Amino acid sequence: MPIKSLRTIFKTSFIIFSVVPLLLMGAILVRESYVVQKEQALKLQRETSVRVTSQISNYLYSIESELSHAISIIDITGMERGKMMEALSKMRSYHDLNHGEVYNEISLLDQRGVELARVSRVNVYTKADLRDRSGAYEFAFPAAGGGVYYSPISFSAATGEPFITMGIPVHEIRSGAVIGVLVAEIRLKDVWALISTIHIGEKGSVYLLDRNGTVIAHKNPSVVLRGTMFHPPQEEGIARGLDGGVSLITSGSVPLGIHSIYVITERPLSEALALTYRIMFVAAVFVIVAIGGVIGLGLFVSRRIILPLESLTEAAKSIESGDLDLKAPRAGNLEIDMLAEAFNNMADRLIGTIGTLKRHIAERDVAHSMLEEKTSEIEEMNLRLKREMAERIKMEEELLNAKKLESVAILAAGIAHEINNPLTNAFMNAQVIKTRLMGMRQSHELLERIEALESNIEKVSIIARELLQFSRPGKTEFLPVELNDVIRGSLILLDHRLGDITIHQDFADVPPVLGDPLRMEQVFLNILTNSIDAMPGGGRIFILTSEDGGFVKVSIRDTGAGIPGENISKVFDPFFTTKEIGLGTGLGLSICYGIIKEHKGSIEIRSLEGEGTTVAVRIPSISMEHTE
């Protein structure tokens, strides 16, 4: 499983659970604020548009209503000119409570469009000043039955004051026919003043447009006087405003006959959404401060927790790899610092313990070395002892064997001596009897019995001789002897007994030994005879001679029945035999043993039942003898 870095986990968690939520929260807050405030700003501006539209409409419609009413209740066209002038003067002198002098001039036109009278706010008109206005829209429209006419808004060339001309039809009371037109030049200065006093926020404004998009009223008169034109957006909302800046724009309209005045409310978007921007700013500050705080906290955690943990991990790994010197740093008094301190203390103790252990190990090694040394000595001594013991045992065995042999030899000598003479007598008597019987008839059975007797006496004599030989080996004459030749001689002597037995010879060029050739021959004859006897049905005999560390070694292996394991230790005992009674005295290997010992050699037998027997004879070579 791959290792996950705590620092990576912390960073990821920090971003996912701190930075992202803060940013999301800020974004959501700003967006919601934007949406809500935009709607509120639009609503406020709409209300302002409606209010201004209503005010302008009321102003103009009230004037229209007043004039229409005034015209309808007096028969002004029937008056003589002085009275007509007086009536018009009274109409013109009307002061609106809110707007002051409303009318700049009022004229009464007859049904042909010729002025019957004209009164002015500031000018003096006489009869000579009356005009034919039959071609003017303010006469023609109402005269044609179109109702009240509103002219486009115009401006005084001298003062820049705005005016609108209204044409109101005068109807004959009974027929309803248009008998004249009352033309009034309406002062819009106060409407203009109204527009200029309406504030939407600090930089917002309300202005009026005519049907062509010409600004006809604005809080900044120069905008109007420059003939500024603007085409408002089709829909309310965010768009480029009069000054080209992005603004929140709403609109309304005041229908004036065939014309309309458009009321536009406009507020710079930055001001309209100032609250949103402020919230955005506050949110940004908050988010920045919060992120700063979180980063600070993160740095704190990183420095005071993650970094110490990493250092602690490094220290642990260092200890794992065997370097105990690296310590975890401690920066403060937090739990992590206490952990680091505990870790360091643990490491120190570990170092101390390891040191102690090493010392102990060293002492132990020393002791172990000494022990080993002593053990070696003891083992050596033991080995020596064992060797000595073995030698002693061997010597004791040999001594015992020798004693046994000596005893046996003494016994054998005694027996041989005792039976020798009788045997000799018995044989001589048997011979006499045989001779006598040979001349007699019907003595075959007796002759056979005498011959059998001679044979048995011979066998006993052989046994007596062997016993005697065993007990009195005779004098050994030590000469340089080539064992290879001795063995070959033995093989010749036994050739007639080999039958189906094959001899395999591997004679090395061995040095001569110092020994009695006859006796040596006797040894090898006994050994080979035993091998032959162990393979009645045939087999193989392997004879190997070699030089072995100053000794000449002769190994004779057969493929006979082998010697049972329980008998191996007894094979050199006198009279030990596994043959049937009468087929051996059991003294052959004892005699071989004695001869080999006499030659300062050794004889060993190894055997595996069913596989064969190996007899190894080692005789010191002449060079070995000389060295000793």
Place this chain on the structure above:
Amino acid sequence: MSLRKKIAVAAFIAVLAAVAVLTAGRLIGPRSYIIGIVNNNHGLEMVVTGFKKGMERYGYIEGKNVHYVYGGALKDTAQIDAALSDLIARKADIILTVATPVTLKAKELTKGTEIPVVFAPVFLPVESGLVESLIRPGGNMTGIQIGGSTQKALEWHKAAFPRARRVFVPYTPDEPASIQSLGDLMKAAGKLGVELILAEVRKQDDLKSALSGIPGRADSIWLLNSPFFVENIGLFTDAALKRGLALSSGTSQIRHGVLLSFSQRPVRTGEQASRLASHILDGIPPSELPVETVDYFLSINLRTAADISINVPEAVLQQADNVIR
């Protein structure tokens, strides 16, 4: 410094900075404007009253966000110069000048300073050289003009005193307002069939002499738009009452002895001027604010009419804005 302390200090500074940034705008507070007023005509004191009243309507409250520097109507040129110089030194946001002489002085002293001047009222500002045109004043001045009411005033005089045929008109050639209004009067007189009996005067003694020697055929006296004449209106009213003559004018004077006036209302004029001042404080330069014309109001003094045995027609009284009884 340990890590903990560093973090604590950094956090504290961050919070402090945030609070400072967030509250900066609020702590600064709204600006307070200095508006200087220079007036040398006691009769136009109501202009100042109207101006302040109008400024309140536009959100400029004295003591809150506007401070007025005004010591009352001044008497002589030296005082006018001193007052204007003081306002210039204070770097006033606006200077309101009442009447033409003060405005002319303000024009001269504010040259090169960019201090906006609003005049209310001034007679013939274009002809006086104060502005380039009524629609686009240019420079650092705009305001309310007076003038142009003389013709209509004569018409009203004729309506109020139908028997008026010959009007005695003192005039002074030294004042443009006097000459301009005389010209208007002569135009109206021609239309209305009124004879003007002119008398040139230059100083008070001349005026006294002229008024004491009004020809017998005169049935009316006219007070032209002239500061000199307005200052000496008492001489006019005395003469009118003594001779039983109808005294009318295109000025705002309607004291006892004056039968009719057709002119501004100083309070209203001041209010008109306040709108211009509010525009200027909103950032619109005076050069782009057209000069406005005062509204004219018809005033009739019935006490004077009674004293000189004039029966003012009902129709005229019905159209009067102000009837003194």
